[in-house]
Amino acid sequence: MKALITGIAGFIGFHTAARLSKAGWTVAGVDNLNDYYDPGLKRARLAALGDAVSFHELDIAAAVAFAKLIDDEQPDVIIHLAAQAGVRYSIENPFAYARSNLLGHLSVLEACRHAKNFSHLIYASSSSVYGGNKKTPFSETDPVDAPVSLYAATKKSDExxxxxxAHLYGVQQIGLRFFTVYGPWGRPDMAYWTFTDKMLRGDPIPVFNHGRMRRDFTYIDDVVDCIAAIADKPPSFAGEDRPHRIYNIGNHTPVPLLDMIGALENATGRKAQMDMKDMQPGDVCETYADVDRLAADYGFNPATPIDKGLKQFVDWYRAYFNV
Structure with missing residues:
Protein backbone atom coordinates (compact mmCIF):
# COMPACT_ATOMS: atom_id res chain seq x y z
CA MET A 1 0.00 0.00 0.00
CA LYS A 2 1.13 3.54 -0.76
CA ALA A 3 0.27 6.71 1.13
CA LEU A 4 0.87 10.30 0.15
CA ILE A 5 1.05 12.67 3.13
CA THR A 6 0.68 16.42 2.81
CA GLY A 7 2.44 18.42 5.50
CA ILE A 8 4.90 15.56 5.97
CA ALA A 9 7.49 17.86 7.57
CA GLY A 10 4.93 18.97 10.15
CA PHE A 11 4.41 17.49 13.60
CA ILE A 12 1.61 15.01 12.90
CA GLY A 13 2.71 14.39 9.31
CA PHE A 14 6.21 13.38 10.43
CA HIS A 15 4.95 10.92 13.03
CA THR A 16 2.39 9.47 10.61
CA ALA A 17 5.05 8.92 7.96
CA ALA A 18 7.34 7.23 10.48
CA ARG A 19 4.57 4.91 11.68
CA LEU A 20 3.36 3.90 8.22
CA SER A 21 6.82 3.34 6.79
CA LYS A 22 7.69 1.17 9.79
CA ALA A 23 4.52 -0.83 9.10
CA GLY A 24 5.68 -1.53 5.54
CA TRP A 25 3.83 1.18 3.63
CA THR A 26 5.43 3.03 0.74
CA VAL A 27 5.28 6.68 1.79
CA ALA A 28 5.61 9.84 -0.30
CA GLY A 29 5.24 13.30 1.17
CA VAL A 30 4.84 16.93 0.25
CA ASP A 31 5.49 20.11 2.23
CA ASN A 32 6.26 23.72 1.34
CA LEU A 33 8.55 24.16 4.40
CA ASN A 34 7.15 27.62 5.14
CA ASP A 35 8.53 29.82 7.90
CA TYR A 36 5.47 29.97 10.21
CA TYR A 37 7.93 28.37 12.63
CA ASP A 38 11.59 27.39 12.23
CA PRO A 39 12.00 25.50 8.94
CA GLY A 40 15.11 23.96 10.50
CA LEU A 41 12.87 21.84 12.74
CA LYS A 42 10.91 20.69 9.69
CA ARG A 43 14.11 19.74 7.89
CA ALA A 44 15.30 17.89 10.99
CA ARG A 45 12.09 15.85 10.96
CA LEU A 46 12.66 14.99 7.29
CA ALA A 47 16.24 14.03 8.08
CA ALA A 48 14.99 11.74 10.86
CA LEU A 49 12.72 9.99 8.33
CA GLY A 50 15.68 9.50 6.02
CA ASP A 51 15.17 7.22 3.05
CA ALA A 52 11.92 5.88 4.49
CA VAL A 53 9.97 8.42 2.43
CA SER A 54 10.23 10.24 -0.87
CA PHE A 55 9.87 13.99 -0.33
CA HIS A 56 8.58 16.70 -2.68
CA GLU A 57 8.86 20.38 -1.75
CA LEU A 58 5.62 21.84 -3.06
CA ASP A 59 2.79 24.20 -2.12
CA ILE A 60 -0.41 22.15 -2.23
CA ALA A 61 -2.39 25.26 -3.24
CA ALA A 62 -0.58 25.07 -6.61
CA ALA A 63 -3.35 22.86 -7.95
CA VAL A 64 -1.85 21.88 -11.31
CA ALA A 65 1.50 20.88 -9.81
CA PHE A 66 -0.16 18.97 -6.98
CA ALA A 67 -2.49 17.10 -9.35
CA LYS A 68 0.52 16.06 -11.45
CA LEU A 69 2.26 14.79 -8.31
CA ILE A 70 -0.76 12.64 -7.44
CA ASP A 71 -0.91 11.35 -11.01
CA ASP A 72 2.79 10.45 -10.87
CA GLU A 73 2.72 8.85 -7.41
CA GLN A 74 -0.70 7.14 -7.67
CA PRO A 75 -1.19 6.61 -3.92
CA ASP A 76 -3.83 4.29 -2.51
CA VAL A 77 -4.52 6.71 0.36
CA ILE A 78 -3.96 10.46 0.69
CA ILE A 79 -3.47 11.78 4.22
CA HIS A 80 -3.95 15.53 4.07
CA LEU A 81 -2.37 17.18 7.11
CA ALA A 82 -0.93 20.34 5.53
CA ALA A 83 -2.52 23.54 6.83
CA GLN A 84 -1.75 26.95 8.20
CA ALA A 85 -2.12 26.22 11.91
CA GLY A 86 -2.71 28.41 14.93
CA VAL A 87 -5.73 30.31 16.23
CA ARG A 88 -3.88 33.46 17.28
CA TYR A 89 -1.82 33.81 14.09
CA SER A 90 -5.03 33.81 12.04
CA ILE A 91 -5.83 37.21 13.51
CA GLU A 92 -2.49 38.60 12.34
CA ASN A 93 -2.22 36.97 8.90
CA PRO A 94 -5.67 35.89 7.63
CA PHE A 95 -4.72 35.53 3.95
CA ALA A 96 -2.24 32.76 4.78
CA TYR A 97 -5.22 30.72 6.02
CA ALA A 98 -7.27 31.36 2.89
CA ARG A 99 -4.49 30.07 0.65
CA SER A 100 -3.31 27.08 2.66
CA ASN A 101 -6.51 25.89 4.31
CA LEU A 102 -9.11 26.76 1.66
CA LEU A 103 -7.32 26.72 -1.69
CA GLY A 104 -5.01 23.97 -0.45
CA HIS A 105 -7.89 21.75 0.63
CA LEU A 106 -9.75 22.35 -2.64
CA SER A 107 -6.60 21.43 -4.56
CA VAL A 108 -6.40 18.14 -2.65
CA LEU A 109 -10.09 17.38 -3.30
CA GLU A 110 -9.73 18.02 -7.02
CA ALA A 111 -6.67 15.76 -7.17
CA CYS A 112 -8.57 13.01 -5.32
CA ARG A 113 -11.52 13.40 -7.69
CA HIS A 114 -9.33 12.53 -10.68
CA ALA A 115 -6.88 10.14 -8.99
CA LYS A 116 -6.38 6.63 -10.37
CA ASN A 117 -6.63 3.52 -8.17
CA PHE A 118 -7.46 5.73 -5.22
CA SER A 119 -9.14 4.39 -2.06
CA HIS A 120 -9.83 7.25 0.35
CA LEU A 121 -8.77 10.62 1.73
CA ILE A 122 -8.03 11.28 5.40
CA TYR A 123 -7.86 14.97 6.23
CA ALA A 124 -7.18 17.11 9.29
CA SER A 125 -9.92 19.17 10.80
CA SER A 126 -9.78 20.65 14.30
CA SER A 127 -11.58 20.81 17.62
CA SER A 128 -11.65 24.57 16.97
CA VAL A 129 -14.77 24.07 14.85
CA TYR A 130 -16.79 23.67 18.05
CA GLY A 131 -16.17 27.33 18.89
CA GLY A 132 -17.63 28.40 22.19
CA ASN A 133 -19.83 25.31 22.48
CA LYS A 134 -21.06 25.06 26.09
CA LYS A 135 -22.20 21.42 25.87
CA THR A 136 -19.50 18.95 26.84
CA PRO A 137 -18.11 16.61 25.77
CA PHE A 138 -18.08 17.86 22.16
CA SER A 139 -19.80 15.38 19.86
CA GLU A 140 -19.52 15.08 16.08
CA THR A 141 -23.29 15.64 15.91
CA ASP A 142 -23.11 19.02 17.70
CA PRO A 143 -23.74 22.18 15.63
CA VAL A 144 -20.50 23.84 14.52
CA ASP A 145 -21.80 26.97 12.81
CA ALA A 146 -20.45 29.59 15.25
CA PRO A 147 -16.63 29.64 14.95
CA VAL A 148 -14.72 32.11 17.12
CA SER A 149 -11.59 32.34 14.95
CA LEU A 150 -10.77 32.47 11.25
CA TYR A 151 -8.72 29.29 11.65
CA ALA A 152 -11.85 27.50 12.92
CA ALA A 153 -13.90 28.93 10.06
CA THR A 154 -11.46 27.56 7.47
CA LYS A 155 -11.57 24.11 9.05
CA LYS A 156 -15.35 24.11 9.07
CA SER A 157 -15.23 25.19 5.42
CA ASP A 158 -12.94 22.27 4.63
CA GLU A 159 -15.48 19.87 6.13
CA ALA A 166 -18.30 13.10 -1.38
CA HIS A 167 -21.86 13.81 -2.55
CA LEU A 168 -21.02 14.93 -6.11
CA TYR A 169 -18.13 12.63 -6.98
CA GLY A 170 -18.18 9.79 -4.44
CA VAL A 171 -14.76 10.68 -3.01
CA GLN A 172 -14.48 8.58 0.17
CA GLN A 173 -13.28 10.79 3.04
CA ILE A 174 -12.63 10.80 6.75
CA GLY A 175 -12.18 14.11 8.55
CA LEU A 176 -10.36 14.10 11.90
CA ARG A 177 -11.05 16.78 14.50
CA PHE A 178 -7.80 16.85 16.46
CA PHE A 179 -7.82 17.97 20.10
CA THR A 180 -4.58 19.70 21.25
CA VAL A 181 -2.05 17.18 19.97
CA TYR A 182 1.31 17.23 21.78
CA GLY A 183 4.51 15.25 22.15
CA PRO A 184 8.12 14.96 20.90
CA TRP A 185 8.93 16.84 17.68
CA GLY A 186 5.91 19.07 18.38
CA ARG A 187 5.10 22.61 17.26
CA PRO A 188 6.97 25.55 18.84
CA ASP A 189 3.84 27.73 18.83
CA MET A 190 1.98 25.41 21.22
CA ALA A 191 1.69 26.35 24.89
CA TYR A 192 3.40 23.23 26.25
CA TRP A 193 6.46 23.98 24.07
CA THR A 194 6.69 27.69 24.88
CA PHE A 195 6.15 26.98 28.58
CA THR A 196 8.94 24.39 28.58
CA ASP A 197 11.30 26.77 26.81
CA LYS A 198 10.61 29.63 29.21
CA MET A 199 10.68 27.49 32.35
CA LEU A 200 14.07 26.04 31.45
CA ARG A 201 15.36 29.57 30.83
CA GLY A 202 13.89 30.86 34.09
CA ASP A 203 11.51 33.23 32.27
CA PRO A 204 7.87 33.87 33.24
CA ILE A 205 5.16 32.10 31.25
CA PRO A 206 1.97 33.84 30.01
CA VAL A 207 -1.10 32.16 31.53
CA PHE A 208 -4.23 33.32 29.71
CA ASN A 209 -7.66 33.69 31.30
CA HIS A 210 -5.78 33.55 34.61
CA GLY A 211 -5.44 29.78 34.22
CA ARG A 212 -9.18 29.13 34.06
CA MET A 213 -8.96 26.91 30.99
CA ARG A 214 -9.10 23.19 30.26
CA ARG A 215 -7.75 21.33 27.24
CA ASP A 216 -8.20 17.77 26.01
CA PHE A 217 -4.47 17.15 25.51
CA THR A 218 -3.95 14.21 23.14
CA TYR A 219 -0.58 12.46 22.88
CA ILE A 220 0.87 12.04 19.41
CA ASP A 221 1.19 8.24 19.59
CA ASP A 222 -2.54 7.88 20.31
CA VAL A 223 -3.33 10.15 17.35
CA VAL A 224 -1.11 8.27 14.93
CA ASP A 225 -2.57 4.93 16.05
CA CYS A 226 -5.92 6.20 14.77
CA ILE A 227 -4.61 7.60 11.51
CA ALA A 228 -2.82 4.33 10.74
CA ALA A 229 -5.94 2.28 11.51
CA ILE A 230 -8.12 4.45 9.25
CA ALA A 231 -5.49 4.34 6.51
CA ASP A 232 -5.61 0.55 6.62
CA LYS A 233 -9.39 0.39 6.51
CA PRO A 234 -11.92 3.16 5.86
CA PRO A 235 -15.27 2.88 7.60
CA SER A 236 -18.16 1.29 5.73
CA PHE A 237 -20.36 3.92 4.08
CA ALA A 238 -23.10 1.43 3.16
CA GLY A 239 -26.51 3.05 3.26
CA GLU A 240 -25.14 6.60 3.53
CA ASP A 241 -25.89 9.19 0.84
CA ARG A 242 -22.32 10.44 0.84
CA PRO A 243 -19.06 8.64 1.75
CA HIS A 244 -17.83 11.18 4.30
CA ARG A 245 -17.45 10.82 8.05
CA ILE A 246 -16.07 12.99 10.85
CA TYR A 247 -14.29 11.70 13.97
CA ASN A 248 -13.07 13.43 17.10
CA ILE A 249 -9.56 12.41 18.13
CA GLY A 250 -9.06 13.46 21.73
CA ASN A 251 -7.95 12.08 25.06
CA HIS A 252 -11.51 12.35 26.49
CA THR A 253 -9.93 13.82 29.63
CA PRO A 254 -9.83 17.63 29.81
CA VAL A 255 -6.88 18.87 31.89
CA PRO A 256 -6.95 22.23 33.73
CA LEU A 257 -4.22 24.53 32.43
CA LEU A 258 -2.72 24.87 35.91
CA ASP A 259 -2.49 21.07 36.18
CA MET A 260 -0.67 20.96 32.84
CA ILE A 261 1.78 23.54 34.17
CA GLY A 262 2.23 21.43 37.29
CA ALA A 263 3.05 18.40 35.15
CA LEU A 264 5.64 20.47 33.31
CA GLU A 265 7.13 21.58 36.62
CA ASN A 266 7.57 17.92 37.56
CA ALA A 267 9.01 17.02 34.16
CA THR A 268 11.47 19.93 34.02
CA GLY A 269 12.30 20.16 37.71
CA ARG A 270 11.64 23.92 37.50
CA LYS A 271 9.03 26.07 39.21
CA ALA A 272 6.90 28.08 36.80
CA GLN A 273 6.76 31.85 37.17
CA MET A 274 3.22 32.57 36.00
CA ASP A 275 2.26 35.89 34.39
CA MET A 276 -1.54 35.91 34.59
CA LYS A 277 -3.29 37.47 31.59
CA ASP A 278 -6.81 37.98 30.22
CA MET A 279 -8.32 35.68 27.60
CA GLN A 280 -7.00 36.18 24.06
CA PRO A 281 -9.35 36.85 21.11
CA GLY A 282 -10.38 33.67 19.29
CA ASP A 283 -9.60 31.38 22.24
CA VAL A 284 -12.03 29.13 24.13
CA CYS A 285 -12.18 28.10 27.79
CA GLU A 286 -12.51 24.35 27.33
CA THR A 287 -12.17 21.52 24.83
CA TYR A 288 -13.46 18.03 25.57
CA ALA A 289 -13.83 15.23 23.01
CA ASP A 290 -16.60 12.66 22.86
CA VAL A 291 -14.76 9.74 21.23
CA ASP A 292 -17.56 7.13 21.28
CA ARG A 293 -17.81 7.06 17.48
CA LEU A 294 -14.08 6.43 17.09
CA ALA A 295 -14.13 3.80 19.84
CA ALA A 296 -17.04 2.00 18.18
CA ASP A 297 -15.51 1.95 14.69
CA TYR A 298 -11.81 1.52 15.53
CA GLY A 299 -11.55 0.54 19.18
CA PHE A 300 -9.91 3.87 20.04
CA ASN A 301 -8.71 3.97 23.66
CA PRO A 302 -6.32 6.86 24.39
CA ALA A 303 -3.73 5.49 26.78
CA THR A 304 -1.31 8.34 27.53
CA PRO A 305 -1.89 10.52 30.62
CA ILE A 306 -0.66 14.12 30.55
CA ASP A 307 2.17 13.62 33.04
CA LYS A 308 3.65 10.73 31.05
CA GLY A 309 3.24 12.48 27.71
CA LEU A 310 4.82 15.74 28.91
CA LYS A 311 7.72 13.82 30.44
CA GLN A 312 8.34 12.25 27.02
CA PHE A 313 8.23 15.68 25.40
CA VAL A 314 10.58 17.32 27.91
CA ASP A 315 13.07 14.46 27.57
CA TRP A 316 13.02 14.90 23.79
CA TYR A 317 13.31 18.69 24.11
CA ARG A 318 16.37 18.46 26.35
CA ALA A 319 18.05 16.02 23.97
CA TYR A 320 17.17 17.98 20.79
CA PHE A 321 18.37 21.35 22.13
CA ASN A 322 21.11 19.86 24.33
CA VAL A 323 19.61 21.55 27.42
Whole structure:
Protein backbone atom coordinates (compact mmCIF):
# COMPACT_ATOMS: atom_id res chain seq x y z
CA MET A 1 0.00 0.00 0.00
CA LYS A 2 1.13 3.54 -0.76
CA ALA A 3 0.27 6.71 1.13
CA LEU A 4 0.87 10.30 0.15
CA ILE A 5 1.05 12.67 3.13
CA THR A 6 0.68 16.42 2.81
CA GLY A 7 2.44 18.42 5.50
CA ILE A 8 4.90 15.56 5.97
CA ALA A 9 7.49 17.86 7.57
CA GLY A 10 4.93 18.97 10.15
CA PHE A 11 4.41 17.49 13.60
CA ILE A 12 1.61 15.01 12.90
CA GLY A 13 2.71 14.39 9.31
CA PHE A 14 6.21 13.38 10.43
CA HIS A 15 4.95 10.92 13.03
CA THR A 16 2.39 9.47 10.61
CA ALA A 17 5.05 8.92 7.96
CA ALA A 18 7.34 7.23 10.48
CA ARG A 19 4.57 4.91 11.68
CA LEU A 20 3.36 3.90 8.22
CA SER A 21 6.82 3.34 6.79
CA LYS A 22 7.69 1.17 9.79
CA ALA A 23 4.52 -0.83 9.10
CA GLY A 24 5.68 -1.53 5.54
CA TRP A 25 3.83 1.18 3.63
CA THR A 26 5.43 3.03 0.74
CA VAL A 27 5.28 6.68 1.79
CA ALA A 28 5.61 9.84 -0.30
CA GLY A 29 5.24 13.30 1.17
CA VAL A 30 4.84 16.93 0.25
CA ASP A 31 5.49 20.11 2.23
CA ASN A 32 6.26 23.72 1.34
CA LEU A 33 8.55 24.16 4.40
CA ASN A 34 7.15 27.62 5.14
CA ASP A 35 8.53 29.82 7.90
CA TYR A 36 5.47 29.97 10.21
CA TYR A 37 7.93 28.37 12.63
CA ASP A 38 11.59 27.39 12.23
CA PRO A 39 12.00 25.50 8.94
CA GLY A 40 15.11 23.96 10.50
CA LEU A 41 12.87 21.84 12.74
CA LYS A 42 10.91 20.69 9.69
CA ARG A 43 14.11 19.74 7.89
CA ALA A 44 15.30 17.89 10.99
CA ARG A 45 12.09 15.85 10.96
CA LEU A 46 12.66 14.99 7.29
CA ALA A 47 16.24 14.03 8.08
CA ALA A 48 14.99 11.74 10.86
CA LEU A 49 12.72 9.99 8.33
CA GLY A 50 15.68 9.50 6.02
CA ASP A 51 15.17 7.22 3.05
CA ALA A 52 11.92 5.88 4.49
CA VAL A 53 9.97 8.42 2.43
CA SER A 54 10.23 10.24 -0.87
CA PHE A 55 9.87 13.99 -0.33
CA HIS A 56 8.58 16.70 -2.68
CA GLU A 57 8.86 20.38 -1.75
CA LEU A 58 5.62 21.84 -3.06
CA ASP A 59 2.79 24.20 -2.12
CA ILE A 60 -0.41 22.15 -2.23
CA ALA A 61 -2.39 25.26 -3.24
CA ALA A 62 -0.58 25.07 -6.61
CA ALA A 63 -3.35 22.86 -7.95
CA VAL A 64 -1.85 21.88 -11.31
CA ALA A 65 1.50 20.88 -9.81
CA PHE A 66 -0.16 18.97 -6.98
CA ALA A 67 -2.49 17.10 -9.35
CA LYS A 68 0.52 16.06 -11.45
CA LEU A 69 2.26 14.79 -8.31
CA ILE A 70 -0.76 12.64 -7.44
CA ASP A 71 -0.91 11.35 -11.01
CA ASP A 72 2.79 10.45 -10.87
CA GLU A 73 2.72 8.85 -7.41
CA GLN A 74 -0.70 7.14 -7.67
CA PRO A 75 -1.19 6.61 -3.92
CA ASP A 76 -3.83 4.29 -2.51
CA VAL A 77 -4.52 6.71 0.36
CA ILE A 78 -3.96 10.46 0.69
CA ILE A 79 -3.47 11.78 4.22
CA HIS A 80 -3.95 15.53 4.07
CA LEU A 81 -2.37 17.18 7.11
CA ALA A 82 -0.93 20.34 5.53
CA ALA A 83 -2.52 23.54 6.83
CA GLN A 84 -1.75 26.95 8.20
CA ALA A 85 -2.12 26.22 11.91
CA GLY A 86 -2.71 28.41 14.93
CA VAL A 87 -5.73 30.31 16.23
CA ARG A 88 -3.88 33.46 17.28
CA TYR A 89 -1.82 33.81 14.09
CA SER A 90 -5.03 33.81 12.04
CA ILE A 91 -5.83 37.21 13.51
CA GLU A 92 -2.49 38.60 12.34
CA ASN A 93 -2.22 36.97 8.90
CA PRO A 94 -5.67 35.89 7.63
CA PHE A 95 -4.72 35.53 3.95
CA ALA A 96 -2.24 32.76 4.78
CA TYR A 97 -5.22 30.72 6.02
CA ALA A 98 -7.27 31.36 2.89
CA ARG A 99 -4.49 30.07 0.65
CA SER A 100 -3.31 27.08 2.66
CA ASN A 101 -6.51 25.89 4.31
CA LEU A 102 -9.11 26.76 1.66
CA LEU A 103 -7.32 26.72 -1.69
CA GLY A 104 -5.01 23.97 -0.45
CA HIS A 105 -7.89 21.75 0.63
CA LEU A 106 -9.75 22.35 -2.64
CA SER A 107 -6.60 21.43 -4.56
CA VAL A 108 -6.40 18.14 -2.65
CA LEU A 109 -10.09 17.38 -3.30
CA GLU A 110 -9.73 18.02 -7.02
CA ALA A 111 -6.67 15.76 -7.17
CA CYS A 112 -8.57 13.01 -5.32
CA ARG A 113 -11.52 13.40 -7.69
CA HIS A 114 -9.33 12.53 -10.68
CA ALA A 115 -6.88 10.14 -8.99
CA LYS A 116 -6.38 6.63 -10.37
CA ASN A 117 -6.63 3.52 -8.17
CA PHE A 118 -7.46 5.73 -5.22
CA SER A 119 -9.14 4.39 -2.06
CA HIS A 120 -9.83 7.25 0.35
CA LEU A 121 -8.77 10.62 1.73
CA ILE A 122 -8.03 11.28 5.40
CA TYR A 123 -7.86 14.97 6.23
CA ALA A 124 -7.18 17.11 9.29
CA SER A 125 -9.92 19.17 10.80
CA SER A 126 -9.78 20.65 14.30
CA SER A 127 -11.58 20.81 17.62
CA SER A 128 -11.65 24.57 16.97
CA VAL A 129 -14.77 24.07 14.85
CA TYR A 130 -16.79 23.67 18.05
CA GLY A 131 -16.17 27.33 18.89
CA GLY A 132 -17.63 28.40 22.19
CA ASN A 133 -19.83 25.31 22.48
CA LYS A 134 -21.06 25.06 26.09
CA LYS A 135 -22.20 21.42 25.87
CA THR A 136 -19.50 18.95 26.84
CA PRO A 137 -18.11 16.61 25.77
CA PHE A 138 -18.08 17.86 22.16
CA SER A 139 -19.80 15.38 19.86
CA GLU A 140 -19.52 15.08 16.08
CA THR A 141 -23.29 15.64 15.91
CA ASP A 142 -23.11 19.02 17.70
CA PRO A 143 -23.74 22.18 15.63
CA VAL A 144 -20.50 23.84 14.52
CA ASP A 145 -21.80 26.97 12.81
CA ALA A 146 -20.45 29.59 15.25
CA PRO A 147 -16.63 29.64 14.95
CA VAL A 148 -14.72 32.11 17.12
CA SER A 149 -11.59 32.34 14.95
CA LEU A 150 -10.77 32.47 11.25
CA TYR A 151 -8.72 29.29 11.65
CA ALA A 152 -11.85 27.50 12.92
CA ALA A 153 -13.90 28.93 10.06
CA THR A 154 -11.46 27.56 7.47
CA LYS A 155 -11.57 24.11 9.05
CA LYS A 156 -15.35 24.11 9.07
CA SER A 157 -15.23 25.19 5.42
CA ASP A 158 -12.94 22.27 4.63
CA GLU A 159 -15.48 19.87 6.13
CA UNK A 160 -18.25 21.37 3.99
CA UNK A 161 -16.17 21.16 0.82
CA UNK A 162 -15.33 17.54 1.60
CA UNK A 163 -18.99 16.69 2.16
CA UNK A 164 -19.81 18.24 -1.20
CA UNK A 165 -17.11 16.27 -3.06
CA ALA A 166 -18.30 13.10 -1.38
CA HIS A 167 -21.86 13.81 -2.55
CA LEU A 168 -21.02 14.93 -6.11
CA TYR A 169 -18.13 12.63 -6.98
CA GLY A 170 -18.18 9.79 -4.44
CA VAL A 171 -14.76 10.68 -3.01
CA GLN A 172 -14.48 8.58 0.17
CA GLN A 173 -13.28 10.79 3.04
CA ILE A 174 -12.63 10.80 6.75
CA GLY A 175 -12.18 14.11 8.55
CA LEU A 176 -10.36 14.10 11.90
CA ARG A 177 -11.05 16.78 14.50
CA PHE A 178 -7.80 16.85 16.46
CA PHE A 179 -7.82 17.97 20.10
CA THR A 180 -4.58 19.70 21.25
CA VAL A 181 -2.05 17.18 19.97
CA TYR A 182 1.31 17.23 21.78
CA GLY A 183 4.51 15.25 22.15
CA PRO A 184 8.12 14.96 20.90
CA TRP A 185 8.93 16.84 17.68
CA GLY A 186 5.91 19.07 18.38
CA ARG A 187 5.10 22.61 17.26
CA PRO A 188 6.97 25.55 18.84
CA ASP A 189 3.84 27.73 18.83
CA MET A 190 1.98 25.41 21.22
CA ALA A 191 1.69 26.35 24.89
CA TYR A 192 3.40 23.23 26.25
CA TRP A 193 6.46 23.98 24.07
CA THR A 194 6.69 27.69 24.88
CA PHE A 195 6.15 26.98 28.58
CA THR A 196 8.94 24.39 28.58
CA ASP A 197 11.30 26.77 26.81
CA LYS A 198 10.61 29.63 29.21
CA MET A 199 10.68 27.49 32.35
CA LEU A 200 14.07 26.04 31.45
CA ARG A 201 15.36 29.57 30.83
CA GLY A 202 13.89 30.86 34.09
CA ASP A 203 11.51 33.23 32.27
CA PRO A 204 7.87 33.87 33.24
CA ILE A 205 5.16 32.10 31.25
CA PRO A 206 1.97 33.84 30.01
CA VAL A 207 -1.10 32.16 31.53
CA PHE A 208 -4.23 33.32 29.71
CA ASN A 209 -7.66 33.69 31.30
CA HIS A 210 -5.78 33.55 34.61
CA GLY A 211 -5.44 29.78 34.22
CA ARG A 212 -9.18 29.13 34.06
CA MET A 213 -8.96 26.91 30.99
CA ARG A 214 -9.10 23.19 30.26
CA ARG A 215 -7.75 21.33 27.24
CA ASP A 216 -8.20 17.77 26.01
CA PHE A 217 -4.47 17.15 25.51
CA THR A 218 -3.95 14.21 23.14
CA TYR A 219 -0.58 12.46 22.88
CA ILE A 220 0.87 12.04 19.41
CA ASP A 221 1.19 8.24 19.59
CA ASP A 222 -2.54 7.88 20.31
CA VAL A 223 -3.33 10.15 17.35
CA VAL A 224 -1.11 8.27 14.93
CA ASP A 225 -2.57 4.93 16.05
CA CYS A 226 -5.92 6.20 14.77
CA ILE A 227 -4.61 7.60 11.51
CA ALA A 228 -2.82 4.33 10.74
CA ALA A 229 -5.94 2.28 11.51
CA ILE A 230 -8.12 4.45 9.25
CA ALA A 231 -5.49 4.34 6.51
CA ASP A 232 -5.61 0.55 6.62
CA LYS A 233 -9.39 0.39 6.51
CA PRO A 234 -11.92 3.16 5.86
CA PRO A 235 -15.27 2.88 7.60
CA SER A 236 -18.16 1.29 5.73
CA PHE A 237 -20.36 3.92 4.08
CA ALA A 238 -23.10 1.43 3.16
CA GLY A 239 -26.51 3.05 3.26
CA GLU A 240 -25.14 6.60 3.53
CA ASP A 241 -25.89 9.19 0.84
CA ARG A 242 -22.32 10.44 0.84
CA PRO A 243 -19.06 8.64 1.75
CA HIS A 244 -17.83 11.18 4.30
CA ARG A 245 -17.45 10.82 8.05
CA ILE A 246 -16.07 12.99 10.85
CA TYR A 247 -14.29 11.70 13.97
CA ASN A 248 -13.07 13.43 17.10
CA ILE A 249 -9.56 12.41 18.13
CA GLY A 250 -9.06 13.46 21.73
CA ASN A 251 -7.95 12.08 25.06
CA HIS A 252 -11.51 12.35 26.49
CA THR A 253 -9.93 13.82 29.63
CA PRO A 254 -9.83 17.63 29.81
CA VAL A 255 -6.88 18.87 31.89
CA PRO A 256 -6.95 22.23 33.73
CA LEU A 257 -4.22 24.53 32.43
CA LEU A 258 -2.72 24.87 35.91
CA ASP A 259 -2.49 21.07 36.18
CA MET A 260 -0.67 20.96 32.84
CA ILE A 261 1.78 23.54 34.17
CA GLY A 262 2.23 21.43 37.29
CA ALA A 263 3.05 18.40 35.15
CA LEU A 264 5.64 20.47 33.31
CA GLU A 265 7.13 21.58 36.62
CA ASN A 266 7.57 17.92 37.56
CA ALA A 267 9.01 17.02 34.16
CA THR A 268 11.47 19.93 34.02
CA GLY A 269 12.30 20.16 37.71
CA ARG A 270 11.64 23.92 37.50
CA LYS A 271 9.03 26.07 39.21
CA ALA A 272 6.90 28.08 36.80
CA GLN A 273 6.76 31.85 37.17
CA MET A 274 3.22 32.57 36.00
CA ASP A 275 2.26 35.89 34.39
CA MET A 276 -1.54 35.91 34.59
CA LYS A 277 -3.29 37.47 31.59
CA ASP A 278 -6.81 37.98 30.22
CA MET A 279 -8.32 35.68 27.60
CA GLN A 280 -7.00 36.18 24.06
CA PRO A 281 -9.35 36.85 21.11
CA GLY A 282 -10.38 33.67 19.29
CA ASP A 283 -9.60 31.38 22.24
CA VAL A 284 -12.03 29.13 24.13
CA CYS A 285 -12.18 28.10 27.79
CA GLU A 286 -12.51 24.35 27.33
CA THR A 287 -12.17 21.52 24.83
CA TYR A 288 -13.46 18.03 25.57
CA ALA A 289 -13.83 15.23 23.01
CA ASP A 290 -16.60 12.66 22.86
CA VAL A 291 -14.76 9.74 21.23
CA ASP A 292 -17.56 7.13 21.28
CA ARG A 293 -17.81 7.06 17.48
CA LEU A 294 -14.08 6.43 17.09
CA ALA A 295 -14.13 3.80 19.84
CA ALA A 296 -17.04 2.00 18.18
CA ASP A 297 -15.51 1.95 14.69
CA TYR A 298 -11.81 1.52 15.53
CA GLY A 299 -11.55 0.54 19.18
CA PHE A 300 -9.91 3.87 20.04
CA ASN A 301 -8.71 3.97 23.66
CA PRO A 302 -6.32 6.86 24.39
CA ALA A 303 -3.73 5.49 26.78
CA THR A 304 -1.31 8.34 27.53
CA PRO A 305 -1.89 10.52 30.62
CA ILE A 306 -0.66 14.12 30.55
CA ASP A 307 2.17 13.62 33.04
CA LYS A 308 3.65 10.73 31.05
CA GLY A 309 3.24 12.48 27.71
CA LEU A 310 4.82 15.74 28.91
CA LYS A 311 7.72 13.82 30.44
CA GLN A 312 8.34 12.25 27.02
CA PHE A 313 8.23 15.68 25.40
CA VAL A 314 10.58 17.32 27.91
CA ASP A 315 13.07 14.46 27.57
CA TRP A 316 13.02 14.90 23.79
CA TYR A 317 13.31 18.69 24.11
CA ARG A 318 16.37 18.46 26.35
CA ALA A 319 18.05 16.02 23.97
CA TYR A 320 17.17 17.98 20.79
CA PHE A 321 18.37 21.35 22.13
CA ASN A 322 21.11 19.86 24.33
CA VAL A 323 19.61 21.55 27.42
Missing amino acids: LMSATY
